Amino acid sequence: MARVVVDVMLKPEILDPQGQAVQRALPRLGFEGISDVRQGKRFELEVAGPLDEAALTRIREMAETFLANTVIEDFTVKVEDVDGAKAES
Amino acid sequence: MSLDTVKHAAETPDAAQPWAELGLKQDEYERIREILDRRPTGAELAMYSVMWSEHCSYKSSKVHLKQFSEKAPKSEAMLVGIGENAGVVDVGQGYAVTFKVESHNHPSYIEPYQGAATGVGGIVRDILAMGARPVAVVDPLRFGAADHPDTKRVLPGVVAGIGGYGNCLGLPNIGGEVVFDPCYQGNPLVNAGCIGVMKHEDIHLAKASGPGNKVILYGARTGGDGIGGVSVLASETFDDSKPAKRPAVQVGDPFQEKLLIECTLEVFREDLVAGIQDLGGAGLSCATSELASAGSGGMRIELDTVPLRDASLSPEEILMSESQERMCAIVEPGKVDRFLEICEKWDVIATVIGEVTEGERLEIFWHGEQIVDVPPRSVAHEGPTYHRPYARPDWQDTLQADDAGRLPRPQTPEELREQVLRLVGSPNQASKAWITDQYDRFVQGNTVLAQPEDAGMVRIDEESNLGVAIATDGNGRYAKLDPYTGAQLALAEAYRNVAATGAKPLAVSDCLNFGSPEDPAVMWQFAEATRGLADACRQLGTPVTGGNVSLYNQTGETAIHPTPVVAVLGVIDDVTRRTPIAFAAEGQLLYLLGDTREEFGGSAWSQVVHDHLGGLPPAVDLDRERLLGEILISASRDGMIDAAHDLSDGGLIQAVVESCLRGGTGARLIVPDGLDAFTLLFSESAGRAVVAVPRSEEVRFNDMCGARGLPATRIGVVDGDAVEVQGEFSIPLTELRSVYEDAIPALLA
Numbered sequence: 129m130a131r132v133v134v135d136v137m138l139k140p141e142i143l144d145p146q147g148q149a150v151q152r153a154l155p156r157l158g159f160e161g162i163s164d165v166r167q168g169k170r171f172e173l174e175v176a177g178p179l180d181e182a183a184l185t186r187i188r189e190m191a192e193t194f195l196a197n198t199v200i201e202d203f204t205v206k207v208e209d210v211d212g213a214k215a216e217s
Numbered sequence: 218m219s220l221d222t223v224k225h226a227a228e229t230p231d232a233a234q235p236w237a238e239l240g241l242k243q244d245e246y247e248r249i250r251e252i253l254d255r256r257p258t259g260a261e262l263a264m265y266s267v268m269w270s271e272h273c274s275y276k277s278s279k280v281h282l283k284q285f286s287e288k289a290p291k292s293e294a295m296l297v298g299i300g301e302n303a304g305v306v307d308v309g310q311g312y313a314v315t316f317k318v319e320s321h322n323h324p325s326y327i328e329p330y331q332g333a334a335t336g337v338g339g340i341v342r343d344i345l346a347m348g349a350r351p352v353a354v355v356d357p358l359r360f361g362a363a364d365h366p367d368t369k370r371v372l373p374g375v376v377a378g379i380g381g382y383g384n385c386l387g388l389p390n391i392g393g394e395v396v397f398d399p400c401y402q403g404n405p406l407v408n409a410g411c412i413g414v415m416k417h418e419d420i421h422l423a424k425a426s427g428p429g430n431k432v433i434l435y436g437a438r439t440g441g442d443g444i445g446g447v448s449v450l451a452s453e454t455f456d457d458s459k460p461a462k463r464p465a466v467q468v469g470d471p472f473q474e475k476l477l478i479e480c481t482l483e484v485f486r487e488d489l490v491a492g493i494q495d496l497g498g499a500g501l502s503c504a505t506s507e508l509a510s511a512g513s514g515g516m517r518i519e520l521d522t523v524p525l526r527d528a529s530l531s532p533e534e535i536l537m538s539e540s541q542e543r544m545c546a547i548v549e550p551g552k553v554d555r556f557l558e559i560c561e562k563w564d565v566i567a568t569v570i571g572e573v574t575e576g577e578r579l580e581i582f583w584h585g586e587q588i589v590d591v592p593p594r595s596v597a598h599e600g601p602t603y604h605r606p607y608a609r610p611d612w613q614d615t616l617q618a619d620d621a622g623r624l625p626r627p628q629t630p631e632e633l634r635e636q637v638l639r640l641v642g643s644p645n646q647a648s649k650a651w652i653t654d655q656y657d658r659f660v661q662g663n664t665v666l667a668q669p670e671d672a673g674m675v676r677i678d679e680e681s682n683l684g685v686a687i688a689t690d691g692n693g694r695y696a697k698l699d700p701y702t703g704a705q706l707a708l709a710e711a712y713r714n715v716a717a718t719g720a721k722p723l724a725v726s727d728c729l730n731f732g733s734p735e736d737p738a739v740m741w742q743f744a745e746a747t748r749g750l751a752d753a754c755r756q757l758g759t760p761v762t763g764g765n766v767s768l769y770n771q772t773g774e775t776a777i778h779p780t781p782v783v784a785v786l787g788v789i790d791d792v793t794r795r796t797p798i799a800f801a802a803e804g805q806l807l808y809l810l811g812d813t814r815e816e817f818g819g820s821a822w823s824q825v826v827h828d829h830l831g832g833l834p835p836a837v838d839l840d841r842e843r844l845l846g847e848i849l850i851s852a853s854r855d856g857m858i859d860a861a862h863d864l865s866d867g868g869l870i871q872a873v874v875e876s877c878l879r880g881g882t883g884a885r886l887i888v889p890d891g892l893d894a895f896t897l898l899f900s901e902s903a904g905r906a907v908v909a910v911p912r913s914e915e916v917r918f919n920d921m922c923g924a925r926g927l928p929a930t931r932i933g934v935v936d937g938d939a940v941e942v943q944g945e946f947s948i949p950l951t952e953l954r955s956v957y958e959d960a961i962p963a964l965l966a
Contacts, residue, residue, distance in 0.1 A: 138468075141441030141527060143540065145470035152564075199328045200466060 130179035132187050133206045136196045137168035171195055179207065220532075221259040223587045230256050239266035245601055252595045260520075260581060260588040263533040264596055267499040268506060271768055274600035277734035278766040281744050284751035285761040292760045294723045297420060302346045302495065303413075304762020305420055306724045308788040312677060313417050314685050315347045318357070318410035318728040318784045320767035324443075325407035328466040329374025334382035335469040336409040338541050341386065342474070342495035345481055346544070348421035349413025352663065353675050354383050356393035356409050356656075357689040357728070357782045361402030363644035363964045368397070371405050372652075372965060379409070380655040385471035386478070389664045390656035391673025393689055397644045400693065403772035408728045408765075408782050412687055414677045419485060423494040425512035425547045428575045430491055432505070432518065433553070435560050435567035436477050436543035439501075440526035443467040443539030473542040473565075480563035481544060489556045492547035502536045502596070504545040505571075506579055509593035512547075515574035516593065518581045522570045532583045547573060607740035617698060619831025621817040626895050633894060634946035636826055638956050640899075641874050643825040646867045647960035648878075665792045669875065671714040671863050676792045684792035688714035688785055691730075692866060693778030694819040695834035700742040701749035704781045705837045708753045709903055711785035713863040716846035717906055719796045719853030720787030725754055727764035727783050732776020734768050742779035743768075750781060756839040759785065796853040798862040798872075799880035800909050800935045805859060807884060807933040809869065810845055810922070811905030815896050821867040822899040841904040841927075848927050849906060857918045860909035869932075870898040872907050874940060874953055883937035883950055889930050894945050897932070909935055 138144050144166050151165040171191075175183055188205055196203040219225075226232075236246040239262065249257050249265050257265060271277060286299055296313055297305035303317035321336025333356075341351045356379050361368045383390050393410070425432065443466060484490055492512060494504045501523070509516040520532050530538070548556050553569060560567035574580070579596070581589035627633040640646055649668065658667035665684055666674040672688035690710040696703025708725065715722045727750060732739040754761055770777045789795060800807075817823050818832030852858040860880070862872040877884050888894045910918050922929035941947035 142466075143437070143440055143442055143468040143470060143526065145468070145473070148470075197328070200331065200468065 130175050131208045132173045132175055132179070133208050134171040134173065134187070134191045134195050134203055135168060135206070136171070136201050136203045137166065139200055139202050142200045220583060220586055220588065223258055223590045226258045227255045232256065234262055236262060236266070239263070240270055241266050245269060248601065253591065258588050260532050260536055261591055263537050264502040264506065264589065267502050267537055268596045269600040271734070273499050273503060275766055276601045277603050277605050277768060278743065279602060280604055281747040282766070284747055285754070288751040288755045289760040290755045290758045292724070292758065295760055295762065296417065299761065299763050301763070302343045302423055304724065304726065305347060306762060306786060307417070308683065308685060308723070310678060310681055310683050311416055312683065313415050313420060314412060314786060315344055315349045315415070316410065316412045316687065316726055316784065316786050317343055317763050318408055318689065318726045318782060319343070319765040320728050320730060321407045321409060322405065322730065322767050322770055324466055325375050326371065326403070326405055329371045330378040331466050331468050333375040333378030333407050335467045335541050336407055337379055337382040338469045338471065338474050339497045340409045340411040341388070342497065342544065344411045344413035345478055346421065346423060346493050346495040347413060348419040348485055349415040350482055351388055351411050351413045351478065352661070352677065353389050353391045353412045353673060354410060355391060355673060355687055355689055355784070357691065358393065359396045359398065359401045359406035359780065361397065361405065362399045363397040365402055367402060369965060375405065375407055376652050376655050382469055382471045384657045386475050387660050389658050389660050389667065389675070391658060391664055391667040391675060392687060395649045395652055398693060398778065400778045404770045404777050406730050406770065406780060410687070410689060410726065410784050412685060421485065421490060421493050423508060423511055424492045425508035425516055425573050427491055427549065428513065428515065428573050429550060430573040431548050431550060431553050431569045432516065432571040432573065433546045433548050433556060433567055434523060434543065434570045435546065435565050437470065437473050437540055438524045438526040438566060439530070439535055439538050439543070440540045441530055441534060441538060444534055444537045467539050467541050469541045476563045476565050477542055477544060480560055480565045483559050484546070484556055487555065489548055489552040490546050491549060494545050496543040496545060498539060500536065500538045500540065506593045506596040508545065508547060509579045510597040512573065514577035514593060516571060516579050517574050518571035520581050521584050522568055524566050524568055532588055605734050605740045606737045607744050608737040609741050610738035616831055617833055621820060621823040621829060621832040622815055624817070624823060624827045624829055630945045634948060637870050637898065637948065640821060640825050640867055640871065641953060642956035642960045643821070644960060644964060646821055646871055648958045649961060650958065651961045651966060665795055666718055666797065669879065670798055671717040672720065674718055674720065674789065674792060674795055682791045682793055684789045686715050686718050686720035686787040686789060689782055690714065691780050691782035692819065693780040694824065694830055696746060696779040696781060697830065698819050698832065698834045700745035700779050702834050702837055703779065704746035704749040705753040705839070706834060706903055707781050707783040708750055708757065708785070709837055709839065709842045710863065710865050711783045712757060712759065712842055712846060713906065715785045715787035716849045717796060717861040717863045719794055719850055720789040721850055722757070722759050722785050722787045722846060724786050725759050725761045725783060727761060727781060729764065729766045730770050730777065730780040730782065731768050732771040736776065739776050746779055746781045750783065753839055757843055794854055796858060796861045798860060798876045800860050800876045800882050800884060801880035802859060802911070803882055803935050805909040805911055805935045806915055806931060807886070807935065808908050808910055809905065809930045809932045810848065810908060810927055811841065812902060812928055813892060813897060813900050813905065814902045816900050816902045820899065820901045821871070835901050835903045838904050844925060844927055845904055845906060848922060848925060851921065852908065852918060857914040857921070858908045858910055862907050864905040864907060866901060868899045868901050869907060874957065876907070877940055877950060878954055878957060882935050883939045883941065884933055885936050886933035886942045888942065889932060894942055898942070
């Protein structure tokens with residue numbers, strides 16, 4: 129069985145208030161040396177059935193229209209097999 | 218690419234420049250070259266292009282907007298008029314109130330949540346920049362057909378965005394409207410209004426004077442968001458074939474804005490500010506040029522000192538960026554340290570980015586090299602002015618001839634009953650609680666009235682109970698039939714709504730939403746609507762204090778209905794005397810104030826039952842509106858009425874149903890002589906209200922109306938648990954409630 133990971137990040141030029149809040153908190157907690165933090169979302173999709181090109185196309189479509197808001201977010205789709213080995217799709 | 222300095226521009230007069238891509242017209246570009254006597258640098262071109270955009274320069278609308286000043290009625294309440302960030306009105310006891318309505322239509326279509334959220338953020342900063350503490354917001358919204366799939370995409374995002382941003386700021390959302398019409402498909406109208414309160418002596422203006430004074434930019438860092446938003450987004454028609462032109466939307470951070478509010482109010486309190494401007498559309502280009510232009514003229518900015526979120530931004534991008542939650546203040550040198558200290562306390566980044574200078578030029582430097590050298594007035598206040606051609610469209614006569622009075626009317630009591638239920642359960646008439654419940658209406662504990670009341674009302678002084686009320690209205694269907702009358706009806710309705718709560722209407726703000734000004738028919742609608750509104754404001758004695766114009770609201774060739782949204786602000790000396798809409802006490806008498814005529818053009822009935830738009834909108838009688846207002850205010854102050862509801866779209870039956878459901882009591886209505894049941898229930902004649910009069914006050918109330926010459930007709934009594942029209946039908950409240958309250962959740966939830 130295959131797992132597909134969709135990572136969603138705000139586009140680089142878009143303000144990320146959550147990331148900024150984390151960044152501001154770091155030095156207060158004694159973690160120095162981080163100049164910027166951006167926070168995103170990770171979706172792990174367990175694919176039932178074969179992970180063929182058609183399934184990946186469906187997943188990209190799913191990411192484009194539902195998982196990510198492409199007006200302000202970018203996404204990447206990665207295939208991860210059960211052993212944990214990663215492969216770029 | 219190397220830096221395009223002023224020197225470089227003078228040496229390379231023939232370098233090609235992307236003026237067309239930035240939205241400038243050929244003659245506008247030529248004019249910039251004329252003003253500067255050379256070609257503009259890249260940074261100058263960026264500034265002119267955003268500041269000369271329709272959104273910032275009002276180039277198509279200002280020849281018409283002049284009337285709001287020229288025809289303005291004399292009003293002692295007016296402390297600051299058109300031209301500042303927002304108008305300011307005296308409400309007594311040393312208090313002043315500032316309020317304004319703006320649009321965020323185009324961004325909200327592209328990214329509903331952030332578009333609507335940053336719309337709230339922007340109007341709040343406008344109010345803050347006047348020196349006032351924001352106390353409440355309102356949101357007039359218009360969407361496509363309620364059952365259209367795209368409405369289901371746009372509306373929940375917009376509502377969540379408004380709620381999210383406003384709730385985080387701790388500002389109650391006390392009013393507004395939600396209207397559905399297919400004409401707003403692909404072009405929703407997301408208008409946002411804000412009220413702020415201050416003492417008279419706290420008024421601050423947007424100008425930079427006093428050479429040597431420092432220019433301080435404070436608030437969020439500048440990033441690449443919304444670059445060119447005003448020139449590209451708000452000033453052009455959407456074209457599906459060119460998605461690449463969509464610029465990045467801005468993302469707001471309400472917690473940063475909250476810090477900005479408290480920080481700004483503290484620097485005001487310590488008198489550290491000589492001039493102030495918020496950063497909205499056109500960002501730093503707008504703030505620097507407007508501050509300099511309104512002051513003595515000279516300003517020098519070191520642009521490389523601006524704190525950035527993204528170090529790779531070019532100077533042009535920094536000047537055009539519309540990053541949210543930023544303000545720009547002019548501060549005397551001796552006060553700078555204290556100013557920065559207060560910003561530090563609030564965790565707000567503040568940077569001295571320049572100073573006011575002796576000359577009359579706005580000069581901007583990038584690492585020591587000059588990239589801008591312009592007369593600021595030419596950027597901010599002397600942009601192009603267009604006398605766009607306008608012409609009454611040829612279809613206007615056909616539309617007006619298509620009289621709604623000829624539509625088939627209900628023939629039997631059963632049919633009448635069925636149409637009442639259809640009306641009450643139609644998206645425009647049904648309860649909007651599903652939407653307004655997502656906003657915090659009561660935070661801060663000063664909300665006296667909020668949706669679904671006629672107007673929102675907040676207390677502004679806890680000791681004296683002084684309060685202000687605000688209502689926003691606009692009926693695009695009326696305005697389509699007759700823009701002049703439609704705009705007047707919008708004002709009349711908002712005025713009536715404020716008066717119905719017992720508050721005295723004082724001043725007006727408007728948000729004029731129209732299609733493309735390049736279409737002579739749209740321009741005619743705009744010219745007529747502004748003329749109508751200015752005339753009506755003069756007659757009602759309520760000046761326009763400021764507002765906003767949003768053009769290019771259209772998809773392809775099809776413009777939205779002309780939609781002038783009018784906000785009326787009123788004052789009430791004692792909020793405990795306010796009049797709610799609820800019929801709560803059985804036995805009280807129902808009086809219909811005003812005249813009811815056979816007026817169905819543009820009515821809710823014609824839309825819901827016949828899907829028809831034609832004929833003429835209801836006639837306007839502004840003297841009658843003023844008289845009705847005076848009666849409603851007196852009756853409220855003297856305790857002669859316990860409830861009042863203005864009559865507008867949906868007519869009497871809609872108002873009665875709303876008041877009954879609000880109070881949890883029924884009503885028995887009798888059709889008065891000279892009227893038929895259908896006309897009584899569905900006519901939308903203006904200048905009317907329904908009031909509930911305690912029996913002990915009936916004589917006094919009647920005497921007052923009689924003496925002042927306002928028709929007051931007894932039409933029934935508050936009674937039972939059904940809405941009954943004698944001899945026609947009876948509908949139990951439970952049935953009305955489920956029809957009224959379930960419609961919107963069924964469509965959108």
